[in-house]
Amino acid sequence: MTGRAGAADEVLVRRLFGDHGGALVAYAIRLTGDRTPAEEVVQEVLARAVREPESLAGDKGAVRARLFTVTRRLAAARPRTEATEPEPAPAIDSVAVLSALEALPRDEREVLRALYFQGRDVDETAATLGVEAGAVKSRTYHALHRLREMVVAPLPGAAG
Template sequence: MARLFARTRATSRDEALVRSLYEEHGKALLAYAVRLTGDRAAAEDVVQETLVRAWRHADNLMSKEGSVRAWLFTVAKNLIVDKVRAKAARPAEVAETPAAVAVAGDHSQRVVDSMSVLAAIEGLSEEHRTVLMEIYFRDRSVAETAQELGIAPGTVKSRSHYALRALRATMAGRAALEGTPA
């Protein structure tokens, strides 16, 4: 019973210490944490955790030489550094939205789409296919493509125009057959 009474008295003494620490240093500690985090809510969490640690180490605080304020600010800074390091150590969280799921979609559909586009490209004439390969797959300009193929830039433009028109028509025809939008 005496042990329980002593513990209760020590707990109330520790709680009084934390209250007095908050009253004396709370505003400055919060301002310091806001300055370091840039986020008031996160700073309030840091102040709360700092005071919890002060409560857990109340005996050390009362018997410790030096500034209690310096101890509190050091604990707050260390908590913030730990949170920054923990956040940097794990990948960023991304909320999964229905649109993101739809974009990720089914890999097999992307494979089918790729195969359809390749088949449509193979259906083009050699001249049209070569121009598209140079411009879109090798990322060359009209002038670079003209020089590479040894034809006039106007011919490159004309062939790419008609090649894209033929691809659109082929893909629209395939989509109509499959019952999907082009």
């Protein structure tokens, strides 16, 4: 394709990818088990859409549904790739976590207890403790950072 048709096709592909690409790639990854074949599937889906512009008739939701259907069919036609399993995280001793929790400053400990042990959300925790939601978020960040430092041993050779 050259000239105007090629430019129009490129604009169409860019628009389709801008509107639906992220969701299509994520869906294709779940179906194929790996990013590379997923991206190949999405490329083929978009190429078919350009070759069959009648498939793009309708509102954005209808177009998205058709693109997902084609993605599912193309991914099903490919052999599934098993993603490499990540290394398992080292087991963390619950006694160590509870000991570290007790070593936190009182305000940070209270926030974590409310959020994680009592199941409260940020606003409920803020109301219960009489502080702003921003303070709850800040205390949570700092408390989790401290816990991680106290409980998770640094990896060999890691800069600390």
